[in-house]
Amino acid sequence: MLPVVGHQQTSLIDFPGRIATVFFFAGCDLRCPYCHNASLLEVKKEDIIPREKILAEIEKRSKFIDGVSFSGGETTLYEELIGLMKEIRERFGLDIKIDSNGLRPEFIEKTVPYLSHIAIDIKTSPDMYSKLGAKLDKEEVRTRLLATKEILEKAQGLRVEYRTTMYPPLVESYERIYKMMEFIPENAEYYLQRFVNTSVLSPEAKNVTSYTIEQLERMALEIRRNTRRDKIFARTYA
Numbered sequence: 001m002l003p004v005v006g007h008q009q010t011s012l013i014d015f016p017g018r019i020a021t022v023f024f025f026a027g028c029d030l031r032c033p034y035c036h037n038a039s040l041l042e043v044k045k046e047d048i049i050p051r052e053k054i055l056a057e058i059e060k061r062s063k064f065i066d067g068v069s070f071s072g073g074e075t076t077l078y079e080e081l082i083g084l085m086k087e088i089r090e091r092f093g094l095d096i097k098i099d100s101n102g103l104r105p106e107f108i109e110k111t112v113p114y115l116s117h118i119a120i121d122i123k124t125s126p127d128m129y130s131k132l133g134a135k136l137d138k139e140e141v142r143t144r145l146l147a148t149k150e151i152l153e154k155a156q157g158l159r160v161e162y163r164t165t166m167y168p169p170l171v172e173s174y175e176r177i178y179k180m181m182e183f184i185p186e187n188a189e190y191y192l193q194r195f196v197n198t199s200v201l202s203p204e205a206k207n208v209t210s211y212t213i214e215q216l217e218r219m220a221l222e223i224r225r226n227t228r229r230d231k232i233f234a235r236t237y238a
């Protein structure tokens with residue numbers, strides 16, 4: 001059963017350029033210290049919204065929304081999502097977005113035919129993923145993120161967004177960011193997102209000071225200049 005455990009009826013910001021209804025998956029293969037969705041990390045059977053209810057909620061709103069967004073948790077852990085996406089496209093013709101950490105390229109490849117937008121989080125460089133609880137070694141992280149990049153570079157008609165939560169202990173230098181950019185397609189938008197130290201998973205993260213908005217904007221500018229990529233931005237909401 002798909003562990004969808006949360007529903008935001010309408011969002012104007014989750015799916016850029018679309019009015020969307022958003023569903024949240026429980027379960028994740030990482031444990032980022034700054035995670036704001038700690039309540040979603042473990043699946044609680046009693047919270048699961050059945051598939052029929054998900055479809056009924058979409059149907060109810062289908063005349064007023066443009067898209068359906070799936071967030072988490074981690075969306076790519078659940079094979080049944082592919083069938084649900086297919087049904088949403090066929091029955092309602094709505095656009096679909098997913099958020100993912102990009103570590104399951106074979107799954108992401110299967111979602112591409114149904115997607116309009118995908119947002120991939122690059123957390124830090126592969127050698128630091130062990131600090132996020134990843135059960136993969138750094139070479140495997142690198143291989144998987146490169147495979148995801150290759151799939152998304154080839155995808156036609158799909159808006160591809162990459163982003164990094166700028167948590168200073170994991171993204172402490174330009175050198176680190178340039179290593180991470182190995183995994184970001186040239187054509188993708190890349191957002192440096194502000195870390196906010198409230199409602200976070202790890203007690204240590206509560207004591208970490210965020211980069212300021214001005215620092216993030218300066219970093220985005222510096223990276224644009226040094227990489228000659230123009231779609232790199234600071235994102236300071238949330």
Ligand code: SF4
Nearest residue numbers: 028030031032035073
């Ligand atoms: S931030 Fe995302 S990837 Fe990290 S633990 Fe939370 S849900 Fe999982």
